Amino acid sequence: QVQLVESGGGLVQTGGSLRLSCAPSARTFSSKSVGWFRQAPGKEREFVAATNWNGADRYYADSVKGRFFISRDNAKDTVSLQMNSLTPEDTAVYYCAARFGLPRTSNRDYNDWGQGTQVTVSS
Secondary structure (H helix, E strand, O other), rough: OOOOOEEOOOOOOOOOOOEEEEEEEEOOHHHHHHEEEEEOOOOOOOOEEEEEEOOOOOOOOOOOOEEEEEEEOOOOEEEEEEOOOHHHHHHHEEEEEEEOHHHHHHHHHOOOOEEEEEEEEEO
């Protein structure tokens, strides 16, 4: 397993933007699919976005489609999540995760996880 580290969370007003980043703490994850998930208080962890190993294929939850954009730079060994037009419903702890093989939308399919970064959107 590879430990991942998320960064970029914070407090933003409705309509604002944030950019989250995910990087491995040790070994590279450039050959793995990477996904972003989020968990709001009292709710289950839900899929947000995912990309395959080279960034060519991208998948989004309906709730973020058109507002969030996932990208990766394997030369820098990072995966980013650009979040625009944020609303209070986007408030959650955001996690990145990695797995060998194709991207999946279930968190049970991912082996490597980060500790999460808090995103809070004020109204």
